[in-house]
Amino acid sequence: MNTHNTLKIIFAALIASLMVSGCANRQGNTIDTHYMLAQGHAQGTTWHITYKSFDGEDLTPKFDSILKAFDFSISTYNKESLLTKINNNEDVALDEVITTVFQQSQRMYALTDGLFDPTCRPLVNAWGFGKHTDLRKPSQQELDSVLQFVGMDKVRIEGNRLVKDDPRLTLNFNANAQGYSVDLICDYLKANGYTDYLVEIGGETRAVGCNPYGDKWRIAIDSPIDGSTEQDREYNTVVHITGKSLCTSGDYRNFLKVDGKKYSHELNPKTGYPKDDSLLSVSIVTDLAIDGDALATAVMVMGMERGFQFLDSLPNAEGYFIYATSNGGFGVKTTKGF
Secondary structure, three states: OHHHOOOOOEEOOHHHHOOOOOOOOOOOOOOOOOEEEEEEEEOOEEEEEEEEOOOOOOOHHHHHHHHHHHHHHHOOOOOOOHHHHHHOOOOOOOOHHHHHHHHHHHHHHHHOOOOOOOOOHHHHHHHOOOOOOOOOOOOHHHHHHHHOOOOHHHEEEEOOEEEEOOOOOOOOOOOOHHHHHHHHHHHHHHHOOOOOEEEEEOOEEEEEOOOOOOOOEEEEEEOOOOOOOOOOOOEEEEEEEOOEEEEEEEOOOOEEEEOOEEEEOOEOOOOOOEOOOOEEEEEEEEOOHHHHHHHHHHHHHHOHHHHHHHHHOOOOOEEEEEEEOOOOOEEEEEOOOO
16 A cells, blocks of 8 residues: 555554563563564565564564565565556466465455455556646546446456456556565464564554564554644554454545545446545454455445455454544544454
């Protein structure tokens, strides 16, 4: 989600200091000094990974390698990436990353009745929410023109190639790829015997095992204040999780204002227009970050009432909804298992 500026979840004080508190309270107030923090930049954002390591090995180079390979596969900003070549209609074979993310996108497209749609990149650009584009309200004629080549039903995998019904169709997996990169890092850590770690990439997080105090990991969810930044954010709540991912989407940091009206960057791929609803942000708990990442985007497009009913009906997915109240404040609603 990060590259089109959807709201992300952040670490609560953990990143800089490891002062987290919150699995089974195995150690009380005693901090386990075997934990290490790796951090860096990838996918146009930052990443932070805290992990328990008895041998003190610095895994930063390995994480960098995994994320660099990921970028060369699925980034729309890397001119040499496989996805860029696909969007330019070059005849290239798919790799495992794009195949996995595309197939998950197809499932989410069906599950959300087409409201999760990675082919809506031309709509994003038409409104100016894409990179190197200026914010603007497009005409209905422009939107109608673009909508002709938007839709996951217009692209498919045949063999090891992506086949488009219209060569103008392009893909952008920003709404689920970052979550998948979190899952890939977690897969690496699990395969190499690590049992306690917190992975955050661009705000998408997944927690496994316990934090340095032997407790569940604590992750803060921002209050959706228009125009707020990472430097002046306020926290709405702190969530304690382990064995789960937590992904958030919101529209208060990336929006357009025309004649006093706010237009969200959360676009409905069926109409071409931004959502117009009281829902400000939704944070979703799922097993895999790729699923939470995609669901958060789709639920924002659905809006408060439909999005809540949809998420509450799903197994293994819970949500924390923050919405605008009539008096200018914030309201909170959670699904039954949150």
